[in-house]
Amino acid sequence: MNDLVKRSGRGVYVQGNDIDTDRIIPARFLKCVTFDELGPALFYDERFDTQDVSKGHILDAPVHQGASIMISDTNFGCGSSREHAPQALQKFGFEVIIAESFAEIFHGNCTTLGMPCLIMEKTQRKALAALVGHHPDAEFLIDLQAQTLMFANEQFSFTMKDSAREAFLTGRFDPLDELLVAKDAIQAVAARLSYSDHSG
Numbered sequence: 001m002n003d004l005v006k007r008s009g010r011g012v013y014v015q016g017n018d019i020d021t022d023r024i025i026p027a028r029f030l031k032c033v034t035f036d037e038l039g040p041a042l043f044y045d046e047r048f049d050t051q052d053v054s055k056g057h058i059l060d061a062p063v064h065q066g067a068s069i070m071i072s073d074t075n076f077g078c079g080s081s082r083e084h085a086p087q088a089l090q091k092f093g094f095e096v097i098i099a100e101s102f103a104e105i106f107h108g109n110c111t112t113l114g115m116p117c118l119i120m121e122k123t124q125r126k127a128l129a130a131l132v133g134h135h136p137d138a139e140f141l142i143d144l145q146a147q148t149l150m151f152a153n154e155q156f157s158f159t160m161k162d163s164a165r166e167a168f169l170t171g172r173f174d175p176l177d178e179l180l181v182a183k184d185a186i187q188a189v190a191a192r193l194s195y196s197d198h199s200g
Contacts, residue, residue: 004114004168007096007142009068011151012058013129014043019072020079021106025088038084039091059092063136068095071129075099076117077106086110096142098149098158100125111164116144118158128156144168 029041047057054060059067070089076099077085086109089097097110098118107117120128131138131152141150144165149156160168 004116004171005144007069007116007144008139009095010064010066010137011069011071011098011128011132011140012061012064012067012136013071013132014058015129016072017074018078019076021077021082021085021103022079024077024085025082029088030082030084032084035084035087036091038088039093042088042092066093067136068093069140069142070094070097071125071132072097072099073125074101076102077110078103081105081109083109086113086115090115096140098125098128107161107164111167114168116142116160116168117164118142118149118160120149120156120158124156124158127154 023046024043025038025041026045029038029044032038043057043059046055047060048054058064076097085106089110090113094115096116096118098120100122101119102110102117110117128149128151131154135152138152143149144160147158147160147165149158166172
């Protein structure tokens with residue numbers, strides 16, 4: 001497991017309050033066989049018209065291609081609890097989401113995927129979004145331990161839910177990964193319990 005204390009990358013500002021999971025990944029795309037198929041469908045109805053022609057969404061702007069950090073506004077990820085929403089964001093290439101607030105279940109799903117949700121108050125967030133617009137090629141430097149973000153020679157602060165921050169600092173954000181790492185210990189406990197085989 002990785003502690004993932006520090007992150008870097010380029011950013012993009014996707015404006016809007018109450019961006020729900022159906023906007024992030026429309027319901028018709030939930031029939032996918034694997035989550036890997038979700039990336040291209042991210043914000044599909046925001047990015048393309050009914051003839052699949054681009055609307056010129058900010059995510060498709062050439063200057064923001066390859067961005068891995070998304071900035072948005074309040075109550076990001078609200079609506080249904082579909083895990084497909086954070087999966088689509090990750091498969092598109094995003095590694096960090098910054099907003100003023102997040103829906104609870106969406107936040108938990110992001111944490112399990114190793115994608116930090118950073119909480120930044122409005123004044124700083126708007127200033128950061130404006131800087132990203134002026135410097136789309138500049139790199140973010142994010143320190144989860146210090147809860148600071150450096151961008152274009154400016155420093156910003158953010159907060160995180162204590163449990164999520166601790167999970168990233170210790171590298172224990174993925175419950176399945178924890179089980180795999182502890183496999184030997186789990187098998188040792190199972191052996192001590194001396195389960196009987198009642199088959200047959």
